[in-house]
Amino acid sequence: MNAIEISGLRKSFGHKQVLNDIDLTVPAGSVCALLGPNGAGKTTAVHICSTLLRPDAGTVRINGYDVVSQADSVRGAIGLTGQFAAVDGLLTGRENLQLMADLRHLPRKAGRARVEELLEQFDLLDAAAKPLSSYSGGMRRRLDLAMTLVGGTPGTGETSTAAGTSVIFLDEPTTGLDPRSRATMWDIVRRLVDDGMTIFLTTQYLEEADQLADRIAVLDGGRIVAQGTPTELKRLVPGGxxxxxxxxxxxxxxxxxxxxxxxxxxxxxxxxxxxxxxxxxxxxxxxxxxxxxxxxxxxxxxxTPNLDDVFFALTDSNSTVAQEVSR
Ligand SMILES: Nc1ncnc2c1ncn2[C@@H]1O[C@H](COP(=O)(O)OP(=O)(O)OP(=O)(O)O)[C@@H](O)[C@H]1O
CATH class of the missing domain: 3.30.70 (Alpha-Beta Plaits)
Known part of the structure; x- marks a missing residue:
């Protein structure tokens, strides 16, 4: 089953066409990385998939639900990081998570258990009693991701049931993080996939896509200019x-x-x-x-060619690879 199905998606802002006829499918339980240069439309695509923006044309289905006509069902199935940037800096990590559990109407006992489980899963137990204002960028990013998962059912595996979050959108999850924090985040993403989650991430780090993604889609000039496994994409570029x-x-x-x-x-x-x-x-x-x-x-x-070579070849309009792929 496909967790994400995007078909003929178009979006413009004024006269600027940002997404131009995008088709993309992401099988459940896999990781898809959307790569593209600055301004390519990655965030716009994520916002449409997560119901924050309406498409101009085309359809997007998440777990079979249409993002426009069944937006509430979509919201119940997804987590989107970055949306809790305004969480309370004076509250501790634990209190922020508890607040989210209360907002999601989790029963008191189940809510507390879920909060502790997430603190442990996201390597935040030591910092749980400290105010968020003292957290590093990596800790904030992890808390942000944990907050998207508060509504899920406790216990590994059950978080991916239809009742809880099963598709997670990570918009540049490790931008600005040091290598160690980035590696911690990668481990967390891998564990989420092991638990059955589907991950759709945007990144400007090609190494991140190479490390995490089952499939990569390269977005440039409003179109998907190539997609495939990291190995398939590397084969597009000669240059060993x-x-x-x-x-x-x-x-x-x-x-x-x-x-x-x-x-x-x-x-x-x-x-x-x-x-x-x-x-x-x-x-x-x-x-x-x-x-x-x-x-x-x-x-x-x-x-041998790496994803950097592929990325530059595909997103440079003068490159012969880009011209061949777009034919
Ligand atoms: N609300 C908006 N109104 C007008 N233009 C917008 C709006 N949101 C995005 N854009 C424009 O759409 C284009 C794509 O933006 P988007 O943020 O989706 O790109 P991106 O690939 O995520 O870029 P980055 O890697 O820099 O975050 C940009 O040119 C941006 O200026």
Whole structure:
């Protein structure tokens, strides 16, 4: 079953068309990352999916519910981070969560149990009695995500029943966080997926999409310009390289001669050379064989395209990959 089904979605602000005929499906229990440059329309898409904005055309269904005609059912099924930015800084983390449990009309005892469970799940027990104003950015982000889940039924697995939150929208969940806080957030996201949640996240960190997402959709100029698994997207971009480093210019010149006929480029540092290669064993061996007798190599490394390469290739209108994909 699909948790999110977006079909023919369009949205303009004034004369500016922000989303232009978007189709996207996200299977239940998976993680989809929406990537795009600044202003691509990621937040707009998230706001439409979470009923905060109305689409101009097209349909969006969450767990089968239409975001326009069945908005209340959609709201009951989703969590959206970022919406509790105005939580009370004088209250403690525990009190903020308790406030949310009261707002959601959880019975007193069940509410308390849920709050403690979330504090533990989100690594906030030590800070639970401290005022929110003393929290770091990472702790605030975790509390924010915990607050979206207060309404769910306690106990792992049950949070993903139709009665509770089962689809979570994370709009740039780790922007501005240090690497350790980011890794903690990634662990939390993985645990939520293990519990059966569907995650739709926007991010400007390609590594985050690579780490977390089952599928990635790249949004550019109002359209989805490519989508697939991280591996499928990386295959769109040629550009594997064997990088060679030499101890002196003679060795470098010898290597250039030995590898004539290969696609060679000067490396980023002096005395380095990159050779185009698909990274396969055969390709690397042919390079090594040619160098073996001809030149002394100090260091060799193999680099395959990463998501950064894909992203830049797809969102640069001059790139041949972008032109081929949009055809
Ligand atoms: N309420 C609004 N009124 C007018 N224009 C808007 C409104 N909301 C967004 N926009 C415009 O729509 C475009 C897409 O904005 P959006 O915030 O969805 O992009 P984004 O991909 O999330 O960008 P970022 O990565 O910078 O957060 C931008 O050009 C923005 O200025």
């Amino acid at each position: 390289q064997v990088r060679l480093r030499f101890s002196d210019t003679d060795a470098l010149a010898d290597a250039r001669r030995a590898l004539s006929g290969h696609d060679l480029r000067a490396g980023s540092a002096d005395l380095t050379l990159t050779v185009a290669s698909d990274g396969s064993f055969g390709s690397v061996r042919s390079i090594v064989d040619r160098l073996d007798a001809a030149a002394r190599v100090d260091d060799i490394s193999i680099a």
